[in-house]
Amino acid sequence: MSESLRIPMWAGKSLIGLNDILSVVPVNEWEWRLWDFFGTGQAPEGSPMAEFEQRVTETPEGVGFNWPEIANFAAGLDQTHDCLLTAAQPHMGPTPAQVSDSNWDACLLVISAEDSTEWRLWARLDAELNTTLVSAWRALARCSET
Template identity: 35%
Template sequence: MGELVEFWMHRDGVLIGLDRLISRVPENDWVWSVLEFDGIGHGPAGLGYAEFREVVSSSRQGYVMSWAQVQEYADEVAQCFDLLLVAVKDVDLLDSARFAAGDFEGCLLVITASDSTWWSVEVDTEIKELSALVADLRSRYGDG
């Protein structure tokens, strides 16, 4: 896919939350989808935690959102235990079975939270702003 940066979710006693990661992503008009979520907080559009998880798991395309909706969602999540959030140019590229098999071809950005321990951010380096995002995350949080 491109370039990958991984870093601890907790740094110097402070939680690096989804909202902090999303705030580093440049403005965009991409299609975003949550394909897996376990954590503390509310789902988008006022959905409760259990209801949001049900919607995510029952859809082949996950829970599809715009950039503005992703920003609002990130603000509502207090902590991610596990998360798979992807950005694509076209909704037709969303396929949870393909992503579950580790095939992220066509994704512009993949954000993964693992076991409330690690963040993983993988980007399509053909998008200039995303290469800058990786450099920014490395300078802020290190790499592994």
């Protein structure tokens, strides 16, 4: 079972950031991969953001994170302009060819953003967790409208 959802990144003056999106994801042992990123804030390991963005661009298999690392990265961001982030069971994630073809069969979650306008969220988990995540993500969009 999978669920997909699009929510605006901006509603009025409120920004829904990657940290907000990940805040409703349970602590996990998944393998997180960042395939595309352009944004502002603190890059991992204190590197300049431009260097980190270049590293993401030059890493065909995506830059890998565990849960604490991706959560910390998201917490240090000011804004995400473009992003493609996947989560999968360890050693079961998508190949670069699958990502290129937008084939998410190997993924549990896919989080993407384009042009600072919209989050595209996709989840393939058990039905209860899908329902919980999608409801929480919809609530983020509603909260940002007030």
